[in-house]
Amino acid sequence: GENVEQHPSTLSVQEGDSAVIKCTYSDSASNYFPWYKQELGKGPQLIIDIRSNVGEKKDQRIAVTLNKTAKHFSLHITETQPEDSAVYFCAASNANFGNEKLTFGTGTRLTIIP
Amino acid sequence: ETGVTQSPTHLIKTRGQQVTLRCSSQSGHNTVSWYQQALGQGPQFIFQYYREEENGRGNFPPRFSGLQFPNYSSELNVNALELDDSALYLCASSFTGGNTEAFFGQGTRLTVV
Numbered sequence: 001g002e003n004v005e006q007h008p009s010t011l012s013v014q015e016g017d018s019a020v021i022k023c024t025y026s027d028s029a030s031n032y033f034p035w036y037k038q039e040l041g042k043g044p045q046l047i048i049d050i051r052s053n054v055g056e057k058k059d060q061r062i063a064v065t066l067n068k069t070a071k072h073f074s075l076h077i078t079e080t081q082p083e084d085s086a087v088y089f090c091a092a093s094n095a096n097f098g099n100e101k102l103t104f105g106t107g108t109r110l111t112i113i114p
Numbered sequence: 115e116t117g118v119t120q121s122p123t124h125l126i127k128t129r130g131q132q133v134t135l136r137c138s139s140q141s142g143h144n145t146v147s148w149y150q151q152a153l154g155q156g157p158q159f160i161f162q163y164y165r166e167e168e169n170g171r172g173n174f175p176p177r178f179s180g181l182q183f184p185n186y187s188s189e190l191n192v193n194a195l196e197l198d199d200s201a202l203y204l205c206a207s208s209f210t211g212g213n214t215e216a217f218f219g220q221g222t223r224l225t226v227v
Contacts (some may be wrong), residue, residue: 042205
């Protein structure tokens with residue numbers, strides 16, 4: 001089955017700087033890669049996703065890149081703000097047949113230092 | 115805020131008991147997936163329901179079972195609770211046949227003592 005590794009497990013960034021979180025996946029059939037933000041006491045919130053036919057996607061301060069050959073994808077947050085502090089999870093799935101299961105990474109705790 | 119609601123938000127059960135968790139999917143969605151999230155870990159897929167039938171299952175024993183109703187809401191049932199079942203249980207709502215995005219509820223925190 002799919003295996004997703006995520007690094008780093010913790011990340012502290014000065015407010016205004018950029019943060020990068022990286023994930024690798026094992027199953028070459030995976031074609032859908034969402035990122036979730038989870039705040040304390042809440043469920044994961046979808047913040048951005050990318051499909052395997054696209055190399056990069058951007059939404060305001062958040063961007064995701066995908067390298068299918070190397071089987072890795074990354075989340076980039078620019079101009080970080082205190083409200084970006086949370087745990088971030090990457091995930092992968094094979095969505096060819098609908099809503100296949102998501103395999104999650106182990107999470108990155110991002111702390112923005114004011 | 116997603117339109118996915120779960121109940122209850124917290125509960126405490128004794129080892130050996132049975133528990134039922136509930137999920138209402140987002141309007142327009144027809145698929146519900148359940149995940150278990152242990153403390154400090156990523157969510158682990160339990161199973162998915164589509165058209166009231168199980169549509170994929172993760173590495174969980176048969177004492178984890180579920181239902182989906184005609185209105186697409188769902189239940190997760192766990193029998194013979196074990197201490198290791200203590201976790202945050204998450205429900206995700208999505209639409210099979212369209213976009214793949216899955217939206218999560220706030221979860222149910224289950225503590226088994």
